[in-house]
Amino acid sequence: MSRRPTIAEHLARQGISRRAFLKFCAATASLMALPPGMAPAIAEALGKIRRPSVIWLSFQECTGCTESLTRSHSPTVESLIFDMISLDYHHTLMAASGEAAERAREEAMQEPGYLVLVDGSIPVKDGGIYSAIAGISNLQMLKDTVENAAAVVSIGTCAAYGGIPMANPNPTGAMGVQALMDQGLIARKPVINVPGCPPIPVVITGVLAHYLTFSEIPALDALGRPLNFYGDSIHDRCYRRPFYDQGKFAKTFDDEGARKGWCLFELGCKGPTTHNACATTKWNDGTSFPIESGHGCLGCSEPNFWDAGSFYKALSAPADPLTFAAGAVVAGAAVGVGMSFINRAKKSSAKSAHETATLKDLEK
Amino acid sequence: MNEIELLNWVRGPGLNIAVAVFLLGTIWRLFEIYSLGRKKDLSAPRHAAGASGLHTVVRRSLPPPGMLKRSPVSYIGGYTFHIGLAIVVFFFAPHIVLIENLIGLSWPALPSQLIDLAAVVTMAAMVLMLVDRINKPVKRYLSTFEDYFTWAVTFLPVLTGYLAVKHLLLPYTAMLALHILSVEILLIVLPFTKLFHVFTLFASRWYNGNANAHKGVPV
Amino acid sequence: MSGLDNIPINVEASAMPFGSGNTGAILAELETSLHELLKSGKEHSIDLRSLPLLPGELDYLRERLGTGEVQVEVNALGPSTVVETAIRGVWWVTHRNTLDNVMAEFLEVSFCPDIIRAQRDDVRESLETLSALMAGDHDS
Numbered sequence: 001m002s003r004r005p006t007i008a009e010h011l012a013r014q015g016i017s018r019r020a021f022l023k024f025c026a027a028t029a030s031l032m033a034l035p036p037g038m039a040p041a042i043a044e045a046l047g048k049i050r051r052p053s054v055i056w057l058s059f060q061e062c063t064g065c066t067e068s069l070t071r072s073h074s075p076t077v078e079s080l081i082f083d084m085i086s087l088d089y090h091h092t093l094m095a096a097s098g099e100a101a102e103r104a105r106e107e108a109m110q111e112p113g114y115l116v117l118v119d120g121s122i123p124v125k126d127g128g129i130y131s132a133i134a135g136i137s138n139l140q141m142l143k144d145t146v147e148n149a150a151a152v153v154s155i156g157t158c159a160a161y162g163g164i165p166m167a168n169p170n171p172t173g174a175m176g177v178q179a180l181m182d183q184g185l186i187a188r189k190p191v192i193n194v195p196g197c198p199p200i201p202v203v204i205t206g207v208l209a210h211y212l213t214f215s216e217i218p219a220l221d222a223l224g225r226p227l228n229f230y231g232d233s234i235h236d237r238c239y240r241r242p243f244y245d246q247g248k249f250a251k252t253f254d255d256e257g258a259r260k261g262w263c264l265f266e267l268g269c270k271g272p273t274t275h276n277a278c279a280t281t282k283w284n285d286g287t288s289f290p291i292e293s294g295h296g297c298l299g300c301s302e303p304n305f306w307d308a309g310s311f312y313k314a315l316s317a318p319a320d321p322l323t324f325a326a327g328a329v330v331a332g333a334a335v336g337v338g339m340s341f342i343n344r345a346k347k348s349s350a351k352s353a354h355e356t357a358t359l360k361d362l363e364k
Numbered sequence: 365m366n367e368i369e370l371l372n373w374v375r376g377p378g379l380n381i382a383v384a385v386f387l388l389g390t391i392w393r394l395f396e397i398y399s400l401g402r403k404k405d406l407s408a409p410r411h412a413a414g415a416s417g418l419h420t421v422v423r424r425s426l427p428p429p430g431m432l433k434r435s436p437v438s439y440i441g442g443y444t445f446h447i448g449l450a451i452v453v454f455f456f457a458p459h460i461v462l463i464e465n466l467i468g469l470s471w472p473a474l475p476s477q478l479i480d481l482a483a484v485v486t487m488a489a490m491v492l493m494l495v496d497r498i499n500k501p502v503k504r505y506l507s508t509f510e511d512y513f514t515w516a517v518t519f520l521p522v523l524t525g526y527l528a529v530k531h532l533l534l535p536y537t538a539m540l541a542l543h544i545l546s547v548e549i550l551l552i553v554l555p556f557t558k559l560f561h562v563f564t565l566f567a568s569r570w571y572n573g574n575a576n577a578h579k580g581v582p583v
Numbered sequence: 584m585s586g587l588d589n590i591p592i593n594v595e596a597s598a599m600p601f602g603s604g605n606t607g608a609i610l611a612e613l614e615t616s617l618h619e620l621l622k623s624g625k626e627h628s629i630d631l632r633s634l635p636l637l638p639g640e641l642d643y644l645r646e647r648l649g650t651g652e653v654q655v656e657v658n659a660l661g662p663s664t665v666v667e668t669a670i671r672g673v674w675w676v677t678h679r680n681t682l683d684n685v686m687a688e689f690l691e692v693s694f695c696p697d698i699i700r701a702q703r704d705d706v707r708e709s710l711e712t713l714s715a716l717m718a719g720d721h722d723s
Binding site: 222223233235236244245246247249265266272273302303304305307308309313314315316317318319320322323324325327328329331332333335336337339340343344 | 366367368369371372375376377379380381383384385386387388389390391392393394395396399400457458459461462464465466472473474475476477531535536537540
């Protein structure tokens with residue numbers, strides 16, 4: 001295989017001027033949520049690194065993550081970042097199909113050190129028969145592909161934490177990539193989780209750009225998410241936060257509070273426990289994000305968000321109906337009445353055992 | 365189990381169990397206590413009972429003459445932390461949402477800055493009272509494990525709640541889960557410890573006042 | 584241009600009685616940076632997209648800073664505009680892509696933003712191109 005060109009060489013070959021490259025680096029720094037002063041460091045790094053091979057595996061997913069990515073809002077930057085990689089396998093986007101497609105994957109796997117991107121969860125129940133591509137179960141394909149990978153990026157909540165396929169009652173035994181590694185079902189490699197349903201497109205490219213530029217895993221939180229995008233909760237970065245602090249809440253979706261843009265906490269907003277960049281990066285050309293359009297956050301970038309009770313129930317409210325309460329009242333009453341009978345019986349037996357003391361007894 | 369899973373558990377099955385134990389214990393003990401009854405007092409009343417029961421309920425809420433000076437921490441601290449606790453528990457917006465979800469009643473919330481202040485004052489008063497309990501030989505002598513235990517299970521929900529809101533020590537999600545968990549522990553132990561005074565306080569005062577009047581010491 | 588730009592968004596000032604607090608912080612950061620620029624020549628830039636701003640706050644900021652004497656349009660990977668604000672030394676830099684969507688937006692504090700200057704490598708290449716051109720003219 002020929003030597004892969006460095007990214008700067010690759011861009012120069014496309015006739016991109018230094019000035020344009022500078023602009024690209026500034027935009028990339030902004031994309032990666034890095035301080036603008038990092039642009040020269042990015043430019044320097046891009047002059048050294050070579051285009052890595054990327055294998056994108058789609059398992060139990062809805063293609064929403066790919067949809068999100070292909071509709072990302074700065075096509076020029078994103079396409080340049082995608083020029084920075086060599087996307088060798090992506091069964092939705094690639095032109096090849098059937099055996100030719102699988103051959104492309106096998107060829108890419110010849111040279112270790114490639115990057116594996118996964119979207120969708122992996123079913124493991126009953127030997128993983130519930131999802132297969134080209135007759136190979138998802139579990140087997142992931143196991144083979146991860147073996148020589150440099151790192152794995154889990155795109156979307158399904159790949160990161162199991163997502164909707166893993167929701168109760170999880171009929172296929174779906175799991176996320178990290179969980180598979182923790183259970184020793186696939187080889188352990190560095191994992192970057194980019195959760196969201198779907199993840200914000202610029203967050204996907206931002207994380208990729210960071211890995212490609214600095215050839216290292218960015219700083220991650222306890223759930224494996226890059227801190228520069230998932231470091232703050234939606235609530236902390238929300239422009240409606242002052243209303244929360246003032247105790248001004250919308251009670252329904254069409255009351256005065258809702259029209260005035262008050263806090264959506266009582267309508268079930270999961271912003272306080274959700275870590276994502278929606279409130280700053282926003283969606284659709286940076287137009288808005290769910291809370292700005294009047295709907296609470298669903299918490300889609302957190303594990304098990306699907307099973308965390310109703311989307312419209314406040315975070316402080318019980319997630320499930322209190323099914324034991326009525327039974328407990330009846331049981332409590334029964335025990336109480338039972339105890340009162342026991343106590344009465346004790347009392348009456350004490351009474352009957354009572355001997356009246358006479359003067360004689362006292363003089364003894 | 366990661367923090368969000370813990371949060372989901374405490375908001376779901378955990379709360380279900382805690383509320384069930386709380387209801388079971390409370391109703392059990394109320395039935396048991398009030399069914400005990402008292403032996404009929406056959407002596408002629410030395411004084412008509414009248415409203416002595418009710419008066420005692422009020423009078424025992426005020427320090428007897430001279431006691432405020434002798435034991436200021438108990439009275440001032442006690443009042444401060446009970447009132448502070450009530451403000452935090454009943455006027456913080458997320459708590460009102462919880463109550464509304466459980467029993468359907470709701471009322472306006474106080475701004476979170478006031479709640480913050482009330483929480484800090486409550487914690488300070490509670491710490492002061494604990495120090496006083498340990499420092500004063502008589503109080504220390506009278507204290508049992510239960511006194512320290514009930515102090516801890518009352519203090520922890522306030523502390524974890526405050527830390528959660530202020531994003532201190534642990535990430536909000538984890539702290540919120542611990543906060544709800546600590547409240548669940550409080551709910552579970554409440555019916556079986558001296559914390560049951562929430563339900564029996566006024567009834568027992570009324571009973572004592574009534575009995576005293578019968579014996580000739582009306583108030 | 585995406586259809587979203589055709590939807591007019593008007594923010595009623597009364598609906599937002601208070602700001603996010605970030606416009607004040609940005610102005611303060613600019614003040615410090617201008618001091619620094621005069622003292623040591625150190626340049627600085629603020630990424631306007633990394634801050635949570637309320638709807639309308641960007642316009643407020645633009646209004647406060649005003650428009651200065653210089654307005655430059657750069658055409659590299661799509662149009663970029665570099666506009667000097669009425670506060671000289673503070674430049675409003677907007678990078679757009681070929682589809683005219685905003686990719687990044689900065690407030691730069693410098694005597695002249697880098698993106699305007701011709702880059703050394705580009706000049707070297709251009710010199711070669713010019714020499715080749717002249718050589719070609721001689722030949723013909």
